[in-house]
Amino acid sequence: MIPPAFAYHAPRSVGEAISLLSSLGDDAKLLAGGHSLLPMMKLRFAQPGALIDINRIPELRGIREEGGLIRIGAMTTESELIVSPLLQGRVPLLPEAAQLIADPQVRNRGTIGGDIAHGDPGNDHPAIAMALEATFVLQGPSGERRVLAVDFFHGTYMTELAENEILTAILVKPFESGTGYAYQKLKRKTGDWATAGAAVVMRMRGGVVTEARIGLTNVAPTALRARAAEAALIGQPVNDATLAAVGEAVRAVCDPAEDLRGDAEYKTAMAAEMTQRAVRTAAARCH
Numbered sequence: 001m002i003p004p005a006f007a008y009h010a011p012r013s014v015g016e017a018i019s020l021l022s023s024l025g026d027d028a029k030l031l032a033g034g035h036s037l038l039p040m041m042k043l044r045f046a047q048p049g050a051l052i053d054i055n056r057i058p059e060l061r062g063i064r065e066e067g068g069l070i071r072i073g074a075m076t077t078e079s080e081l082i083v084s085p086l087l088q089g090r091v092p093l094l095p096e097a098a099q100l101i102a103d104p105q106v107r108n109r110g111t112i113g114g115d116i117a118h119g120d121p122g123n124d125h126p127a128i129a130m131a132l133e134a135t136f137v138l139q140g141p142s143g144e145r146r147v148l149a150v151d152f153f154h155g156t157y158m159t160e161l162a163e164n165e166i167l168t169a170i171l172v173k174p175f176e177s178g179t180g181y182a183y184q185k186l187k188r189k190t191g192d193w194a195t196a197g198a199a200v201v202m203r204m205r206g207g208v209v210t211e212a213r214i215g216l217t218n219v220a221p222t223a224l225r226a227r228a229a230e231a232a233l234i235g236q237p238v239n240d241a242t243l244a245a246v247g248e249a250v251r252a253v254c255d256p257a258e259d260l261r262g263d264a265e266y267k268t269a270m271a272a273e274m275t276q277r278a279v280r281t282a283a284a285r286c287h
Contacts (some may be wrong), residue, residue, distance in 0.1 A: 002039075002042065003042050003044065003047070004044065004047050006048055006051055007012060007049060007050040007051070007052055008050070008051050008053065008056075008063070009028075009050060009051065009053065010053045010056050011050075011052060011053075011054065011056070011057065012056055012057060013057060013059070014057060014059060014060065014139055014166060014168060015056055015127040016277055017052055017057065017166055018139065018140055018141055018164060018165075018166060019038055019050060020050075020052050021163065021164045021165075021166070022164045023045070023142055023146065023227060023263070024049070024050050024052075025163065026163050027048060027049035027050055028048060028049065028050040028051070028052055029046065029048040029050070029052070030051075030052050030054055030117075030166065031051045031052060031053045031054065031055070031109040032054060032055070032074070032075060032110045032111045032113060032114030032117070033077070033106075033109045033114045033115075034219070036115075036118045036120060036123075037118075052165055054075060054166070055075065055101075055139065057075065059073070059114070059168075060073045060074050060075035060166075060168060060169075061073040061075045061076055061080075061085055062076065063076060063080070063081075063087060063202035064086070065086065065090070065174070068173075068174075069171045069172065069173060070086065070090055070091055070172050070173075071169050071170075071171055072085065072094075072112060072116070072170045072171075072173070073168070073169055073213045074088075074111065074112065074113025074116075074167045074168050074169055074170065075111050075113055075114075075157065076111060076112050076113070077107065077108060077109065077110060077111055077112075078098045078101050078106070078107035078108075078110050078112065078115075078201075079104070079107045079108050081093070081094050081095050081098040081112060082095045082098045082099055082107070082244035090174035090175060091132065091172050091174060091175055092175070092181065093128065093131070093132065093175075093181040093182070093183060093201065094128065094132075094172075096181075096183065097124060097183035097199065097256075098129075100183060100185050100187075101115075101124050101126065102191050103190055103191040103267070106191065109155070110279045112125055112170060113167045113168075113169075113170070115161060116129065116136065116152070116167060116170070117161055117167045118157065118268055119153060119154075119155075119156065119157045119158055119159040119222070120156070121153075121156055121217070121218050121220060121221060121222050122194060122218040123193075123195035123217075123223075124183070124185070124194065124197060124217055125197050126149065126152075126153055126183065126215070126217070126222070127173075127197060127198070127215030127216055127217040127223040127224070128183060128199045128215060128224075129149035129152050129170065129215070130149045130199070130213070130223060130224075130225045131181075131199035131200060131201045131213045131214060131215040131225075132149070132172045132173070132199075132201060132213075133149070133150075133172075133173065134148075134149040134170050134171060134172045135147065135148055135170075135171040135172075135215060136148075136149060136152055136160075136167055136168070136169075136171075137147070137168045137169040137170070137171060138160070138161060138162075138165045138166070138167055138168070139165060139166050139168045140162055140164050140165035140166070141164055143170075144175070146171070147160050150225045153222035153223055154222070155221050155222060156221045156222065163261070165221075172280040174260075175201075176203070178202075178203060178204075178286055178287055179201060179202070179203055179285075179286070180201070180202045180203065180204070180279035180281075180282035180283055180284070180285035180286035181200065181201050181202075182199070182200050182201070182277075182279075182282040182283050183197065183198070183199045183200075183278065183283055184197065184198050184274040184275070184278040184281070184284070185197035185217065185233060186272065186273075186274055186276040188261060192261075193218060193261075194217045194218045195217050195218065195261040195262055195266075195267060195270055196216070196217065196218055196256070196267050196268075196270040196271040196273075196274050197216070197217030197218060197271075198214060198215070198216055198217070198226075198250075198275040198277075198278045199214070199215040199216075199217070200212070200213070200214050200275070200278040200279050200281075200282045201213045201224065201282065202279070202282045202283065203234065203286060204238075204283065204286040207237050208235055208236055208237050209233040209234055209235065209236055209237075209238065209242075209283075210234070210235075210249050211234070211275070212230040212233040212234055212279075213225070213230060214226040214229050214230050214250075214275060214278075214279075216250065216253070216271055216275070216279070217256070218256065218261075218267070218269040219254040219255070219256040219267055219268065220253075220254060220255045220256065220279065221255070221257075224253055226249065226250055226253055226275070228249040228252065229246045229249035229250045230274060231249070232245040232246045232248075232249045233246060233253050233279065238279060238280065238283040243276045243279060246272075246275060246276060246279060247272035247273070247275065247276050248272075250271050250272045250275045251268050251271070251272050254268040254271050256268060256271075263274055
């Protein structure tokens with residue numbers, strides 16, 4: 001299908017984009033990679049009167065270390081995450097997980113900020129950001145504010161982002177030496193969204209888990225931070241009994257929507273399985 005007519009704007013700065021958002025109001029939508037918005041427009045599920053294309057704003061791109069944190073511009077593509085030496089060395093979960101997102105064509109255009117700001121529970125970066133304890137930088141007419149990933153998502157397609165704000169960057173802490181990590185994702189075919197996914201970041205000492213963070217993909221109206229599953233890991237060795245407790249805690253928190261990828265029971269079971277696999281992989285990397 002062909003979307004309805006719309007006005008097109010291509011600002012060259014964040015300030016200009018915010019001015020456009022403020023003046024055009026809820027009739028305008030930001031265009032990042034476009035892989036979520038444009039299909040919805042073609043199906044006429046979304047009918048904005050104006051698109052604000054932020055691809056020409058250089059300050060929204062790039063990956064750098066700043067103030068002890070890794071700052072990732074919201075318009076940084078998945079392919080740029082994958083090849084970043086800084087991320088490969090300091091936050092390797094991100095480039096590894098990005099390789100599981102969609103396909104090369106999508107990764108060349110799709111952006112980390114678009115994936116997050118869309119608020120789709122099937123997108124991968126929200127759960128990964130929760131496991132990384134990431135902070136999102138939001139900028140609007142009143143200036144800049146920072147929101148923790150775990151506080152950003154309010155419901156399906158609903159986020160903390162105000163209508164006149166732009167997600168400009170994602171801030172993550174570099175991994176300490178010995179940090180284990182993994183993202184496990186079940187999907188029907190290459191390029192598909194996750195039936196269920198789990199991101200894990202953890203540390204161990206003396207054979208037991210000392211820190212654990214778990215984010216879940218596509219098993220609730222938003223990405224989830226599985227805190228009860230984390231608690232089941234802390235102070236325990238990674239063995240069958242511990243993994244069984246983790247799986248039980250994950251199943252208890254899931255509330256997936258039934259769709260072509262499976263019913264609620266299947267998705268819940270797969271969320272537990274992906275988490276257990278991710279914990280095993282992360283534990284093997286703790287050294």
